[in-house]
Amino acid sequence: MDTPLHDDTGALPGDFAIWIFIFAELLVFGVFFLAYAFARANNVELFNESQLQLDRISGAANTLVLITSSYFVVRAVAAIRDDDSRRCVHWLAAAIGMGSVFLVIKMFEFADKFSAGISLSTNTFFMFYLSLTFFHFMHVILGMVILAAVLFKARSGGYSAASHIGVETGASYWHMVDLVWLILFPLVYVIH
Amino acid sequence: MQFQSQAVAKPYFIAAIGLFIGQILFGLIIGTQYVIGDFLFPEIPFNVARMVHTNLLIVWLLFGFMGAAYYLVPEEAERELFSPKLAIALFWIFLVAGALTIVGYLAVPYATLAAVTGNDLLPTMGREFLEQPTITKMGIVVVALAFLFNIGMTIIAGRKTVINIVLLTGLTGLAVLFLFSFYNPINLVLDKMFWWWVVHLWVEGVWELIMGAILAFVLIRLTGVDREVIEKWLYVIIAMALITGIIGTGHHYYWIGTPEYWQWWGSIFSALEPIPFFMMTVFAFTMVNRRRKEHPNKAATLWALGTAVMAFLGAGVWGFLHTLAPVNFYTHGSQITAAHGHMAFYGAYVLVVITMISYAWPHLQHNAPASNGRAQLLEMWSFWLMTVSIVFITLFLTGAGILQVYLQRVSDTPLPFMVVQDKIALFYWLRLWTGVIFFVGLCLYVYSFFAKGKETLASS
Amino acid sequence: MSTSRLIRPCTAVWLLLVILTGVTYLVGQAGLSGMAVVAFVLITTLFKSQMVVDHFMGLKRARPFWRGLLFGYLLIVCGMIGVAYYVGLTH
Known part of the structure; x- marks a missing residue:
C-alpha cells in the first residue's frame, strides 16, 4: 500500500544535512552522558543520595509522552505517504501537543527543584541533572519549532506522497530528541 | 566583477595586507625579545610590541572582513552597494584612527595615552586585546554601525541569500558583542567574564x-x-x-x-x-x-x-x-x-x-x-x-x-x-x-x- | 503498513516501548540496584533505542551502514555507562 520513494535507495530518511546535525547532536549527548556516568563513578554515594530527591514519576511520564509523540510523528509520515495532507497535519499537531505536555511536566519538575533551593552549584549530581535535562529541554523546543514549520507547510499543501522529504527531515530530528531521552531517563532517574 | 561598487573592497584588501606586514614585523620583534630580552629596549618594550602585534592582527582581519563583505554582498544581493561613498569614507576613518592608535602605543607610555584620551571619563583601557583608547573604541563602534547600515541596506533591497544572511548575522554579532568592551566592572571576576564575551564569542x-x-x-x-x-x-x-x-x-x-x-x-x-x-x-x-x-x-x-x-x-x-x-x-x-x-x-x-x-x-x-x-x-x-x-x-x-x-x-x-x-x-x-x-x-x-x-x- | 493486519507494526512498537518504560520505572521504584539489575536496565534501554532507530526513524530500510552506525553509538554509550557503573561499584 505504501511504497515510499526514498526507501528503496537505502538513503537516510529526510534531508542528509539533518543527519549530519543529528549525528553531531548524538555525539554531544553521548559525551554528556558518559561525563555523568564517570563523574558518578567517583561520587557514588552523593549521586545515589541526591537521586532520591528526583521525581521519578515525572521522568517516567515524560518518557511515555515522548514515545507517544514520536509515534504520532511516525503516523504523520505514514499519512503523507498516503498523500493525505490533512491527516498528516493532525498527527503533527498531536505530536507537538505531546511536546508541550513534556515541557509542562518538566517545568513543574524544575520549579519543584528550584523551590527546594537546588541549583547548578548544589552538588555535582544536580549540576548534571539540571544541565542535562535543561539541554534536552531546549532540544524539545527546537524539535517543536521544526515540527511546527513542517506542519504549516503541510497545511498549505506543500507535501505530497511523491515529495515529502521535509516531513521526514523533521520526523528524524524529533525521533533523535526522543532517542536521547530514552537513555537519559534510566541513566539519571533509575540507575543507582 | 559584476557590480561597480564591489571595487570599494580594493582599498580594504590593500590596507589589510599592509597591516598584516606590520603585524608580522612586530611578531619578529617580540620573537627576538623572547630570547634577547633588551632588544630595542627602551624604545619598544615587549608589552607594547606585543600589544601592537595582537591589535594589528585584529584590525587587519576586520579590514579583511569588511573588504570581503563589500565584495561579496553586492554580488550575492545582485545589486550595487547602497553607498560606495560611505564605504570609502569609513575606510579612511578606520585607517586613520587605527594608525593614530598604533602611533599612540609606540610614541607615548600607555598611561600617558590613557590620560590624554580621557580614559578617566569612561575607563575601558588596560585589558588584553581591548587596549585601544576609549575614543578609538567609540570610533570602531561608529564605523561598525555605519558599515552594517551600508551592507544591511544593500541586503534588504536585494536578493536575500543564505550566505548574505549568515554574513550579516555574523557581522552584527561582532558589532554587538564589541559593546561589552565598554563594560568594565570593578569586580575582577565579572570583568574577566564579560571580557570573554568579546574575545571568545568573537573568535569562537x-x-x-x-x-x-x-x-x-x-x-x-x-x-x-x-x-x-x-x-x-x-x-x-x-x-x-x-x-x-x-x-x-x-x-x-x-x-x-x-x-x-x-x-x-x-x-x-x-x-x-x-x-x-x-x-x-x-x-x-x-x-x-x-x-x-x-x-x-x-x-x-x-x-x-x-x-x-x-x-x-x-x-x-x-x-x-x-x-x-x-x-x-x-x-x-x-x-x-x-x-x-x-x-x-x-x-x-x-x-x-x-x-x-x-x-x-x-x-x-x-x-x-x-x-x-x-x-x-x-x-x-x-x-x-x-x-x-x-x-x-x-x-x-x-x-x-x-x-x-x-x-x-x-x-x-x-x-x-x-x-x-x-x-x-x-x-x-x-x-x-x-x-x-x-x-x-x-x-x-x-x-x-x-x-x-x-x-x-x-x-x- | 497493511490495513489487513490487526494492529499496525508501528503501533506494536509503541506498545512495546510503553511496556518496557514501565518495567524500567518499576525497577527504579523497587529500589533495585547492583550490576545485574543495571545490566538489565541498560540492555532494555539499548533495545528500546534500537526500536526507535529501526522502526520510528525507519533505518531498518536504510543502508545497513547507517543502522550499524547508530547501533554502534547506542552500544558504546550504554556499554560505557555500564562500565562506569562497574567502576563505581569497585571504588
Missing part, C-alpha cells in the same frame, strides 16, 4: 559565521556546485559552531572565580568545538571534489582548502589539546596557549581573508577570473611557506609549552618561571627563525600581486 562564535559565509561564497564560485547544497552545509556548520562555541565559553571560566559547574560545561561543549571545523574541512573537500568546472584560479582553491584544514588543526585539534579542565589546570596560560593561538588565527581567519582576496583580486584588478600563471605560482609558494612555517611555529611552541608545564608546574621539584624560560630558549630561537621564513613567505605573497605573466612580459 560570530567570526565563525563570517568565515563560513566567506568560504561558502568562494566555494560556490570556484566549484560551480549548487547553491542549495552549499547553503545546507553552511546551516549545519554554523548551528554546530554556535551550540558548541557559545556554551564553550565556559572553558575560559575554569579558574577566574566563576561557579564550578563551568568546568563541566566548558569541558564538554568546548571539547566538541572541533566538530564544526571538521565539518568545514569535509565540506570544502567534498565541494572541490564534486566541482562542475575547472576554475582558472587554482591559487584561490588552494587557499580555501588550506583554510579548512588549518582551521581544523589550529582551532580544533590544538584547542582540544588544552580545553579539558583537568588538562587546563596545568597548561593554563602557558606556551601551549600561544601555540594554539598562532595556528588557530592563521588557519581560520588569516587564511579565510586571504582566500577571499585571492579570489576577488583578479576581478578587482584585472577584470579577469584569475591572475596570470606566474602570479598564481608565487601565491602557492607563499601559501606553502607561510603554512609550513606556522605549523613549525606551532610545534616549537607546543614543545616549549609541554616542557614549561612539566618543569614549572607538574614536576615534583617545580622550577621558577624565568629559570624555565631559560631552559626552553632553544625552542624560542627555532620559533624566531621559522618566523623569519614566514615573513619571506609573506613578502613572496605581496610580490605575487606585481608579478607579470610570461605572456604579459612578452607583449610588453
Whole structure:
C-alpha cells in the first residue's frame, strides 16, 4: 500500500544535512552522558543520595509522552505517504501537543527543584541533572519549532506522497530528541 | 566583477595586507625579545610590541572582513552597494584612527595615552586585546554601525541569500558583542567574564559565521556546485559552531572565580568545538571534489582548502589539546596557549581573508577570473611557506609549552618561571627563525600581486 | 503498513516501548540496584533505542551502514555507562 520513494535507495530518511546535525547532536549527548556516568563513578554515594530527591514519576511520564509523540510523528509520515495532507497535519499537531505536555511536566519538575533551593552549584549530581535535562529541554523546543514549520507547510499543501522529504527531515530530528531521552531517563532517574 | 561598487573592497584588501606586514614585523620583534630580552629596549618594550602585534592582527582581519563583505554582498544581493561613498569614507576613518592608535602605543607610555584620551571619563583601557583608547573604541563602534547600515541596506533591497544572511548575522554579532568592551566592572571576576564575551564569542562564535559565509561564497564560485547544497552545509556548520562555541565559553571560566559547574560545561561543549571545523574541512573537500568546472584560479582553491584544514588543526585539534579542565589546570596560560593561538588565527581567519582576496583580486584588478600563471605560482609558494612555517611555529611552541608545564608546574621539584624560560630558549630561537621564513613567505605573497605573466612580459 | 493486519507494526512498537518504560520505572521504584539489575536496565534501554532507530526513524530500510552506525553509538554509550557503573561499584 505504501511504497515510499526514498526507501528503496537505502538513503537516510529526510534531508542528509539533518543527519549530519543529528549525528553531531548524538555525539554531544553521548559525551554528556558518559561525563555523568564517570563523574558518578567517583561520587557514588552523593549521586545515589541526591537521586532520591528526583521525581521519578515525572521522568517516567515524560518518557511515555515522548514515545507517544514520536509515534504520532511516525503516523504523520505514514499519512503523507498516503498523500493525505490533512491527516498528516493532525498527527503533527498531536505530536507537538505531546511536546508541550513534556515541557509542562518538566517545568513543574524544575520549579519543584528550584523551590527546594537546588541549583547548578548544589552538588555535582544536580549540576548534571539540571544541565542535562535543561539541554534536552531546549532540544524539545527546537524539535517543536521544526515540527511546527513542517506542519504549516503541510497545511498549505506543500507535501505530497511523491515529495515529502521535509516531513521526514523533521520526523528524524524529533525521533533523535526522543532517542536521547530514552537513555537519559534510566541513566539519571533509575540507575543507582 | 559584476557590480561597480564591489571595487570599494580594493582599498580594504590593500590596507589589510599592509597591516598584516606590520603585524608580522612586530611578531619578529617580540620573537627576538623572547630570547634577547633588551632588544630595542627602551624604545619598544615587549608589552607594547606585543600589544601592537595582537591589535594589528585584529584590525587587519576586520579590514579583511569588511573588504570581503563589500565584495561579496553586492554580488550575492545582485545589486550595487547602497553607498560606495560611505564605504570609502569609513575606510579612511578606520585607517586613520587605527594608525593614530598604533602611533599612540609606540610614541607615548600607555598611561600617558590613557590620560590624554580621557580614559578617566569612561575607563575601558588596560585589558588584553581591548587596549585601544576609549575614543578609538567609540570610533570602531561608529564605523561598525555605519558599515552594517551600508551592507544591511544593500541586503534588504536585494536578493536575500543564505550566505548574505549568515554574513550579516555574523557581522552584527561582532558589532554587538564589541559593546561589552565598554563594560568594565570593578569586580575582577565579572570583568574577566564579560571580557570573554568579546574575545571568545568573537573568535569562537560570530567570526565563525563570517568565515563560513566567506568560504561558502568562494566555494560556490570556484566549484560551480549548487547553491542549495552549499547553503545546507553552511546551516549545519554554523548551528554546530554556535551550540558548541557559545556554551564553550565556559572553558575560559575554569579558574577566574566563576561557579564550578563551568568546568563541566566548558569541558564538554568546548571539547566538541572541533566538530564544526571538521565539518568545514569535509565540506570544502567534498565541494572541490564534486566541482562542475575547472576554475582558472587554482591559487584561490588552494587557499580555501588550506583554510579548512588549518582551521581544523589550529582551532580544533590544538584547542582540544588544552580545553579539558583537568588538562587546563596545568597548561593554563602557558606556551601551549600561544601555540594554539598562532595556528588557530592563521588557519581560520588569516587564511579565510586571504582566500577571499585571492579570489576577488583578479576581478578587482584585472577584470579577469584569475591572475596570470606566474602570479598564481608565487601565491602557492607563499601559501606553502607561510603554512609550513606556522605549523613549525606551532610545534616549537607546543614543545616549549609541554616542557614549561612539566618543569614549572607538574614536576615534583617545580622550577621558577624565568629559570624555565631559560631552559626552553632553544625552542624560542627555532620559533624566531621559522618566523623569519614566514615573513619571506609573506613578502613572496605581496610580490605575487606585481608579478607579470610570461605572456604579459612578452607583449610588453 | 497493511490495513489487513490487526494492529499496525508501528503501533506494536509503541506498545512495546510503553511496556518496557514501565518495567524500567518499576525497577527504579523497587529500589533495585547492583550490576545485574543495571545490566538489565541498560540492555532494555539499548533495545528500546534500537526500536526507535529501526522502526520510528525507519533505518531498518536504510543502508545497513547507517543502522550499524547508530547501533554502534547506542552500544558504546550504554556499554560505557555500564562500565562506569562497574567502576563505581569497585571504588
